[in-house]
Amino acid sequence: MKRILVLAVLLLGLWPSVAAAHALVIESSIVDGAALDVAPPEVVLRFSEPLDQSYSSLTLYNEQSQPIGLEQTTFPAADSMQVALPAELRPGEYTLIYKVLSTAxxxxxxxxxxxxxxxxxxxxxxxxEVSATADASLSWGVVSGRSIALTGGLGAIGGLAWLLILLLPAIQHNPESRLPMLLRPTIWLTQLSLVLLLIGSIWEFVVRASDFGDGSLASIQYADVLSSMAISRWGILALMRLVAITLLIPLTFLAAYRKPMGYLALGLACLSLLTFSMSGHAAANIDDPITPVASDWLHMLTAAVWFGGLIGMALSAWVLRNTEAAARNSALAWLIARFSPLALFSIALVVLTGTMRTFDQLPTLAGLWESRYGQTLLVKLAVMVATLVLGFWHWRKLNPRLQAAKDQATVVNIGLTLGLESALAICVILVASALTQTPHPVKAAPSAGGTAQPTLPTPTLRVPQPLNLSAQQEGLTMTLSIDDNRPGERRFRASVSDANGVIQPDRVRLRFESLDLEAGQQVAILEADANGLYSATSGALSLVGRWKIEMQVRRVNLPDVTAEWTVEITR
Structure with a gap:
């Protein structure tokens, strides 16, 4: 048995973390920080969560921090966004900002x-800069709300399990004992846990609602929040949890007197805890959402039984502290003897499911000390180790003394140490709740400081398609070449020749006019180079469509000669 406990200490994930999900980029058609020769026709981003289309957007900025108009964002899949890039993007640096809302x-x-x-x-x-009100950084408001709600949920389930599995059978086994004194404190402690669950759920809801504004309570737009709740998984689960809490309050009062009502309350409390698993990292796996959710739920349920037993034992030692020594010690020894196997079974399941979740959320062992998620997990483990060591000491050292003792000091000691063990368990919950806002590294995007690399196929670079134009006008051969037929900054090269060969006019001018849009006319003056050619770079062909290009040649003491072409500019 000692080896089992030592093994439990060495394994990770010994307490429910219920880390809340974040919609983070896990795949991208453009690698973050890419230097492209030409612009791809579109950008596709895939996220770790399904997205709420009403509150998810993409915005493109140039290096002068000016927004560039984009077409409407499309959603090819529940977890993906796609937007076409403008055809007239000029050479330069660009920043694509995404702001999304997870439906999870x-x-x-x-x-x-x-x-x-x-x-x-x-x-x-x-x-x-990305808006500070819409990022995945640690939010202590959400952490606090989730900590309170999770503590309350575990306490409610643990209290009901303690009542139905241990306390009521103990009263039936020892009808003449003082154990019935524990019924009312147990019921009230369970009710207090439900109140914490309710307060924490409302707190978390208000903090998340403030994210729809500027992060302050005054900016909450209740219409937006309610509409989002109606269509998002987190909103539906939050409403289900509130309904469950409302029903649990009267059922808990009846649990001590009618066992069927107690088991109904326990089942309803377990379902309320399921809402945490269904709105956390476990539910983020789109390919297999059932197995991680079931594992996470079982992880929390078994932890709740253990946590409830610790609180129940501490409460029993305190309530019975002034009763007759022999009867008191006998009752406490009976409870400890039956709680210990249940606690060991719960620990085994917590270890098993916690280890599964750890391997799922940490791709490498180095993630334990290199990522914030892993570092928080190590803190949780350290506190958990102290809790387990104290629990082992209770079972192997204090329980035999309690069975043999007839003095008050032993009861006082076990009451204090049980209280300390319960406090450590609460500390584990608080540390674990810090993971609610901590993305695990396997889901992080390169732009978010993670390790995942984009795996969507990189768009095939478009092969330049030069345009070569030629015309015969008034004894002159006029040629014009354009480096590509796509919109944007283009390189123009022109030559003029007559029957005697290449000539050098006084000026070569190009005039551009869109035949599809009322965009006005633009002019470019070509400059002569050492080879007798004329060249210039211009962004006049900025739009997709048909363009008329006029080339005018001016010679000294001779009439101007003009040639016209119609070209098609495409993506």
Whole structure:
């Protein structure tokens, strides 16, 4: 048995963390920080969570922090966003800002994707900062609310389990004992746990509702929040939890007197705890949402039985502290003797399910000390180890003394140490709740400081398609070449020749006019180079469609000669 306990100490994930999910980029059609030769036709992002389309958006900025108009964002899948890039993107650095809302738990998250076009320079810093009210950073408001709610949920289930599995059978086994004195404190402690569950759930809801504004309570838009709750999983689960708590309050009062009502209350409390698993990291697995949720739920249920037993034992030692020594010690020894196997079984399941969740959320062992998630998990483990050591000492050392003791000191000691063990268990919950806002590294995106690499296929780079134009006008051969037929900054090269060969006019001018849009006319003056050619770079062909290009040649003391072409500019 000692080896089992030592093994339990060495394993990870010994307490429910219920880390809340975040919609983070896990795949991208453009690698963050890419230096592209040409712009791809679109950008596709895939997230770790399904997205609420009404509150998810993409915004593109140039290196001057100016927004660039995009077409409407589309959602090819529940967890993906796609947007077409403008055809007229010029060479430079760009920042794509995404702001999304997870339908899994209602968390807002945001980030940036950096890339450059035609410069050959790798971008290093976004031109626009991501809004602080819509990121995946640690939110102590949500952590506090989830801590209170989780403590209350575990306490309610643990209290009902203690009542039905241990206390009522103990009263039936010792009808003449003072154990009935424990019924009322147990019921009231369970009711207090339900109140904590209710307060924590409302607190967490209010903090998340403030994310729809600027993060303050005054900015909450209740219409937006209620509409989001009606269509999102986190909202529906939050409402289900509130209904369950409302029903649990009267059922808990009846649990001590009518066992069927007690088991009904216990089942309802277990279902309320399921809402935590269904709105956490466990539910983020789109490919297999059932197994992680079931494992996480079992993890919390078994931890609740253990936690409830610790609180129940501490409460028993305190309530019975002034009763007759022999009867008191006999009752406490009977409770400890039956709680210990149940506690060991609960610990075994907590270890098993916690280890499964740890391996799922940490891709490598190095993630334990390199990621914030792993570091928080190590703190949780350290507190848990202290709790287990104290529990082992109770079982192997204090219980035999309690059975043989007839003095008050032993009872006082076990009451204090049980209280300390319960306090450590609560500390484990508080540390575990800090994971609610901590993305685990396997889901993190490169732009969010994680380790995952984009795996969507990178768009095939478009092969340039030069345009070569030629015309014969008034004895002159006029040629014009354009480096590509896509919109944006283009390189123009022109030559003029007559029957005697290449000539050098006084001026060569190009005039551009869109035939599809009322965009006005633009002009570019070509400059002569050493080879007798004329060239210039211009962004006049900025839109997709048909364009008329006019080339005018001016010669000294001779009439101007003009040639016209119609070209098609495409993506």
């Amino acid at each position: 738990d209602g968390h807002r998250s945001a980030g940036s994707l950096l890339f450059s076009i035609g410069t050959g320079i790798v971008p290093t810093a976004p031109s626009v």
